[in-house]
Amino acid sequence: MKKFFAVILCKMLHFMGKLTGRGSSLPGKAALGICRDILGRIELPERIIAVTGSNGKTSTVEMIAAVLKARGIKVVWNEEGANQIEGIVTLALSHASLGGRVKGEVLLMEVDERYAAEIFEYLCPTQLVVTNLCRDQLTRNRHPEKVYEDILSAVHPQTELILNADDPLSSCLARGRGKVKWFGVEKCSVSADHPTGAYHDGAYCPVCKGPMEYDYVNYNHIGSYRCPRCGHARPTPDYLGADVDLEAGYLTTGSGVRIRLSLRSIYHGYNVLTAWAVCCNAGIPEEAAASVLSCYRLKSGRVQPFTLGSHRGMLLTSKHENSIAYDTNLRYIASSERDCVVLIIVDAVSRKYFTCETSWLWDIDFDQLNQLHVKKIILSGRYCKDLAECFSFTDLHNWSVQPDICRAVAGIRTRGSEDVYAVTCFSDRDKLLAHVERH
Amino acid sequence: MMEIRIIHFYPDLMNLYGSHANVKVLRRYLENMGCTVTVQRLSPGEKEPLISGEGEPDFVFMGAGTERSARAAMEDLARFDTSLKSWARDGIAMLFAGTAMELLGREIREPDGSVYPGIGLAEFVTEHQERGMTGDVYGYTELYPQAMVGFMNKSGLIRGVESPLLTRLKLGWGNEREGGPEGFHQGNVFASELTGPILVKNPRLLETVAAAVLTRRGVRLPDPLPRDTLGWEAYAVTEEQLRLRISEKAP
Numbered sequence: 001m002k003k004f005f006a007v008i009l010c011k012m013l014h015f016m017g018k019l020t021g022r023g024s025s026l027p028g029k030a031a032l033g034i035c036r037d038i039l040g041r042i043e044l045p046e047r048i049i050a051v052t053g054s055n056g057k058t059s060t061v062e063m064i065a066a067v068l069k070a071r072g073i074k075v076v077w078n079e080e081g082a083n084q085i086e087g088i089v090t091l092a093l094s095h096a097s098l099g100g101r102v103k104g105e106v107l108l109m110e111v112d113e114r115y116a117a118e119i120f121e122y123l124c125p126t127q128l129v130v131t132n133l134c135r136d137q138l139t140r141n142r143h144p145e146k147v148y149e150d151i152l153s154a155v156h157p158q159t160e161l162i163l164n165a166d167d168p169l170s171s172c173l174a175r176g177r178g179k180v181k182w183f184g185v186e187k188c189s190v191s192a193d194h195p196t197g198a199y200h201d202g203a204y205c206p207v208c209k210g211p212m213e214y215d216y217v218n219y220n221h222i223g224s225y226r227c228p229r230c231g232h233a234r235p236t237p238d239y240l241g242a243d244v245d246l247e248a249g250y251l252t253t254g255s256g257v258r259i260r261l262s263l264r265s266i267y268h269g270y271n272v273l274t275a276w277a278v279c280c281n282a283g284i285p286e287e288a289a290a291s292v293l294s295c296y297r298l299k300s301g302r303v304q305p306f307t308l309g310s311h312r313g314m315l316l317t318s319k320h321e322n323s324i325a326y327d328t329n330l331r332y333i334a335s336s337e338r339d340c341v342v343l344i345i346v347d348a349v350s351r352k353y354f355t356c357e358t359s360w361l362w363d364i365d366f367d368q369l370n371q372l373h374v375k376k377i378i379l380s381g382r383y384c385k386d387l388a389e390c391f392s393f394t395d396l397h398n399w400s401v402q403p404d405i406c407r408a409v410a411g412i413r414t415r416g417s418e419d420v421y422a423v424t425c426f427s428d429r430d431k432l433l434a435h436v437e438r439h
Numbered sequence: 440m441m442e443i444r445i446i447h448f449y450p451d452l453m454n455l456y457g458s459h460a461n462v463k464v465l466r467r468y469l470e471n472m473g474c475t476v477t478v479q480r481l482s483p484g485e486k487e488p489l490i491s492g493e494g495e496p497d498f499v500f501m502g503a504g505t506e507r508s509a510r511a512a513m514e515d516l517a518r519f520d521t522s523l524k525s526w527a528r529d530g531i532a533m534l535f536a537g538t539a540m541e542l543l544g545r546e547i548r549e550p551d552g553s554v555y556p557g558i559g560l561a562e563f564v565t566e567h568q569e570r571g572m573t574g575d576v577y578g579y580t581e582l583y584p585q586a587m588v589g590f591m592n593k594s595g596l597i598r599g600v601e602s603p604l605l606t607r608l609k610l611g612w613g614n615e616r617e618g619g620p621e622g623f624h625q626g627n628v629f630a631s632e633l634t635g636p637i638l639v640k641n642p643r644l645l646e647t648v649a650a651a652v653l654t655r656r657g658v659r660l661p662d663p664l665p666r667d668t669l670g671w672e673a674y675a676v677t678e679e680q681l682r683l684r685i686s687e688k689a690p
Binding site for chain 1: 451452454455456457459460463464467482483505506507508510511571573574575588590592594634635636639640667669670672673676677680681684
């Protein structure tokens with residue numbers, strides 16, 4: 001009876017939420033209030049794919065869903081983005097019959113890495129995909145090794161793992177397990193010989209803490225590693241990105257399938273490869289998956305074009321507290337060739353909770369902006385002085401500070417016609433979009 | 440021109456969330472005061488000429504790491520235990536920030552029951568918990584009147600600190616409990632579990648540490664001390680935000 005009421009209540013609240021444009025967590029929260037173990041009481045599809053990790057979850061899940069749908073598979077997935085237990089309950093129950101049977105062939109879930117234990121207590125994924133583990137949201141995650149331990153403790157022995165061979169930390173999840181598939185990217189045009197970035201989390205082996213050696217890195221500590229002390233090393237990928245050519249804009253798999261990239265970044269290359277690996281692993285023909293993924297434009301895209309007077313603008317949404325997300329966008333700007341102005345905004349560190357924590361700014365490699373085509377950098381928002389202190393240690397001299405976002409935008413509008421890149425977080429992006437012409 | 444030597448212990452292993460910026464900002468501050476600063480980065484197992492008898496450093500720093508990295512760091516740091524104690528007695532300035540603070544104590548106890556020794560510069564003991572303790576911190580030290588700000592990111596309860604760095608907290612986690620005293624301070628040894636660049640976030644602490652370095656070398660300090668202007672402006676924002684937060688939470 002509790003199950004029935006939980007399903008009814010969740011469906012009603014979800015329907016009302018859709019009408020009022022409210023969040024997707026509340027219905028699940030209410031259902032959990034009635035029936036704590038509701039996820040264990042409902043009938044789930046045979047295939048349950050969970051995707052977790054620090055970066056790339058949302059994009060990867062969206063692309064997997066696109067492929068599955070294109071193949072005519074009925075997939076239930078958290079399109080609305082809520083990835084904590086309440087959101088997963090909303091997702092499952094809003095797609096369930098009154099009897100509690102989830103009406104889909106595949107349940108595809110983006111799972112918040114810190115909520116995996118809570119979600120997997122009642123639900124056993126057939127496949128768990130871990131995109132990568134890196135520094136993210138220290139204010140709740142503490143550090144990547146803590147997140148690793150949380151995921152490790154949550155994984156069911158019968159779940160098949162699909163892991164990033166190039167990530168020395170998340171690859172440790174495979175230790176002592178048989179059911180593992182690997183994806184990884186070979187050395188490519190953007191690879192470096194050593195770990196890159198403002199810090200080196202890959203410098204030491206996550207297993208024995210001995211110094212690691214790298215054949216190459218594709219970004220930060222993601223690459224081909226081996227530990228001479230304990231032997232922890234990059235496994236051979238089952239699903240290989242044999243060639244990622246960002247200039248030409250394609251990824252060629254180890255089996256020779258070519259996928260065109262809508263975003264020419266190595267991070268996007270990894271997301272596309274992960275989605276392709278998951279789909280192939282689910283039995284979808286390689287070419288068929290590749291044809292959907294080719295030039296697939298993300299709806300959840302973090303890139304939003306705008307116009308600002310005579311300027312052509314692009315909002316590159318990052319995540320505060322996540323230096324790699326920032327590095328991704330700075331790398332994108334550095335690789336562009338047209339003259340540009342860069343506006344970086346840190347106003348509210350988080351949209352969900354209060355904090356003044358800005359240590360993570362020091363993990364960002366702002367020197368990437370040291371390019372001839374980057375004409376001017378403007379630092380704005382409440383924590384612009386923290387940003388400025390970071391910039392004062394870079395080799396850059398073309399930066400200035402304008403705490404008021406409205407004035408910072410107005411200042412750009414009135415001068416010149418260069419491209420504008422705005423780099424900020426979800427929590428702050430509307431503060432920019434309110435002052436520009438949106439497309 | 441005065442030459443200042445800094446030893447930065449384990450800059451890759453113990454470098455969570457911008458810890459390295461502490462060395463950067465101190466270096467720049469001392470250089471702006473006319474010093475020539477050499478930073479010697481020391482990795483585990485690496486031989487260090489200064490330590491093998493070429494003279495004492497002027498400042499010693501170690502930053503935050505994961506619990507497992509801190510344990511690996513301690514395995515190597517053990518070989519410096521006599522030197523570190525002797526430097527502390529000689530008044531050499533040191534900053535152990537974030538989880539590095541735990542290594543100064545007598546021992547570290549893990550949730551699985553295992554125990555490993557610290558340097559033993561102080562008698563305190565760290566007990567790691569399964570649950571982490573995170574959150575903004577606002578408190579006071581007896582070194583100067585301005586509030587100290589920062590962010591706590593730890594899993595250890597530290598028991599037995601007799602001389603804390605922050606004697607009074609108005610917000611956040613202290614050594615043993617929320618709102619309790621935080622960190623460790625004895626002579627010129629400064630330690631705090633506050634994560635990341637605490638010298639950047641607290642320009643008055645930067646001045647205090649720089650003064651400790653220079654005074655030991657017999658330098659007559661200018662009055663007033665030079666200011667890291669951007670650092671002070673950033674501090675003012677955080678200090679105000681945290682103060683407002685505290686007043687909002689007050690009954």
